[in-house]
Amino acid sequence: MSKYKNTSGLYPWFIEDGEHLIFPGDLKNFRKLLPYGKVFNCIDDVNGFLTLQYGKNTFRVKHDLYKVVNKPRFGIGCKVMLAKDNTQEGTVEEINWHQKNGIPIYYISINGKRKSTRYFDEDLIAI
CATH class of the missing domain: 2.30.30 (SH3 type barrels.)
Structure with missing residues (x-):
């Protein structure tokens, strides 16, 4: 294997x-x-x-x-909610790697529009 x-x-x-x-x-x-x-x-x-x-x-x-x-907590296409504002739902569009910190960075779209903000595991909640 x-x-x-x-x-x-x-x-x-x-x-x-x-x-x-x-x-x-x-x-x-x-x-x-x-x-x-x-x-x-x-x-x-x-x-x-x-x-x-x-x-x-x-x-x-x-x-x-x-x-x-390490496997990211979320995958591309996963539905998520912003932890600080649990009224906004989005979709994970891209997963990159933060070289310095050794953790995934997520880019999401909300209502079909891609956000420029980068999110970390603690910023998102799975729906």
């Missing part, structure tokens, strides 16, 4: 790291995503490639750069 399957992790890839690390059919979309700092879910490990999920998208990448991190 893979030590990476069912983990959360970072894949801090830049083009300078080499296109050979990304499955050719996934390269274009992975580049568009700008993966540095994003928290992925590893959903499979087959034939030398990890399958990383970010929201509804999946990408196949080599193991080389993958770094396991």
Whole structure:
């Protein structure tokens, strides 16, 4: 069994790291995503490639750069409420990693509009 399957992790890839690390059919979309700092879910490990999920998208990448991190409390698409104002409901749109503090950062949308504020675990309540 893979030590990476069912983990959360970072894949801090830049083009300078080499296109050979990304499955050719996934390269274009992975580049568009700008993966540095994003928290992925590893959903499979087959034939030398990890399958990383970010929201509804999946990408196949080599193991080389993958770094396991603690699983975020919320996932992309999760419905949440702001802890300080429990009348505002939103949806997690993006999960990034705070390098200095080693914790996830969430970006949410409320009423379909993305907020520029970054939120931490303690700022959100699952609905």
